[in-house]
Amino acid sequence: MSWVSLNIEVNATYVEILSDKLFEIGALSVDIHDAAAGTEQEQPLFDEPGEFTGEVWTKAAITALFEQDANIPAIMQTITRILQLATQPEYRLSRIPEQDWVKLTQAQFDPIDISPRLWIVPTWHEPPDSTAINLILDPGRAFGTGSHPTTQLCLFWLDKNIQSGETVLDYGCGSGILAIAALKLGASSVLGVDIDANAIAASRDNAALNRCDPERIIFSTTLGSSQSNTKENGQVDRIVANILANPLIMLAPILMNAVRTGGSIALSGILEEQASEVINTYRQWFEMDIADKKEGWVLLTGIKK
Template sequence: MSWQELRITTDSKHAEALSDALFDLGALSVSIEDAAAGTDAEKPIFGEPGEPVDQMWDLSVVVAHLPDEMDPQLAVAAAANTVGIDHPHFAVVTVEDQDWVRLTQSQFDPIRISERLWITPTWHESPNPDAINIALDPGLAFGTGSHPTTHLCLQWLDANIAGGETLLDYGCGSGILAIAAKKVGAGQTHGVDIDPQAMIASKQNAEQNGVEIDFFLPDALPAGEYDVVVANILTNPLKALAPMLAGRVKAGGRIALSGILAEQADEIVAIYGAWFDFAPAKASEGWVCLSGRKR
């Protein structure tokens, strides 16, 4: 079985409406990409959960996969007519059926975090069997070690866990940070996420790595303070959660915060500075990890 990949170049004002129209016409899937992706003009777009993104690409590409029997020319004409725009420029390529599982796996190679810490998908041999290897596959929740914020937090944990510390991973996603903390020597470790799917993924990943971690939805987290709290979420949730997260850190304990764009770092430092003294930020690809010690 094959599919037709339809790529429509349009202004960003009409991209979403074209996507909806193509879905209604029977497209199998539709996505929107930056028309300048892969060039010097590529523009990252970031947004916070629950808030609209206040910037868009100058030009977008609507990518739709059509059944082999659907006429792309007629689909484009019908979608444009529905949206009320002139016939846009488009291109069509045929996508042959293939082993999609193997193709997806080929896109995830082992990730070196430090001299001793690696993230290794289960279908790969470890590049360094003597290292601390975390077995983790892409799955139900965010966090494979490839995103700069996750990478920064992993490096911080590797450098700062001395052994035996109690630790809270708030916004645990796949559980990767909690698992890494246990692997490098943390003591009792808890993970929290608002997403029940993250609970499933985290528990499975912890079992796969042979570490004992308790995971909770926020309201079920037991009372208590920790030697270390790490939260790799986003700026707005970090701002809202500041009093709670600060209250979870013991006096003299450490906090590590990420999911923060470089231009947002000063605001987070100013808020959390009510409780913590911060070290210089660590940065990667426009993101930062902030760490501080509680007074």
């Protein structure tokens, strides 16, 4: 079985109504992206959680997937009528053959070397270096497969800084990758926190996959639900939080209270142009600075005063 991919370029005015109508007339899926992607006219758009702006690209490309026998000329006539256009918009068609989608997806994820001793390895690959610390992780229900620059920045920081016997808090743990890495790198105990119950379930599954001691790595939806993986005063030696700029700003008092004096914090999920605002927020408690950069993202680190 094969499918037909229909690509139409429209201005922002028509994006919402067209995407809805495509589903109504039989589209199996609809994808919206920047028509100028990959050119100098590319228009980056960023939203923070809970702050969807509704903004779309000035010129958007809409790709709809249909069954192979779909009547495309009739579909285009319907689209022209719905959008009340004087002429039919230009479109492109392509055929998508039947494929082994599992193998195709897996082929997109190769082992990632974070450092000479730290790798991220999908379950369908053999570790390139059997003597390294190999984090076994597949793409799944929660953010954090190791492929994103912010995850790599945090992993590299953990690799360089974790000392044996330290306690670590991974706030916004997602897939649990940073918490698992901290434990494998020598932390005595780790607490992973995420407000998403699916992330907690995924983190626990990944910790089990990596044969982590369940008494030394705990995942929870609330910071205060378990103090067994922290110091006696409820504070940890190190915090790593890979979220986004606005949530990190709002979480500053909570994260400040969670780390001991002299302890360290690492923050990512922050674009370079957002760094100064986050630094200014945390500087009342930490000696903060930009520690690393990658592909437009930054890692901020600090020592608690």
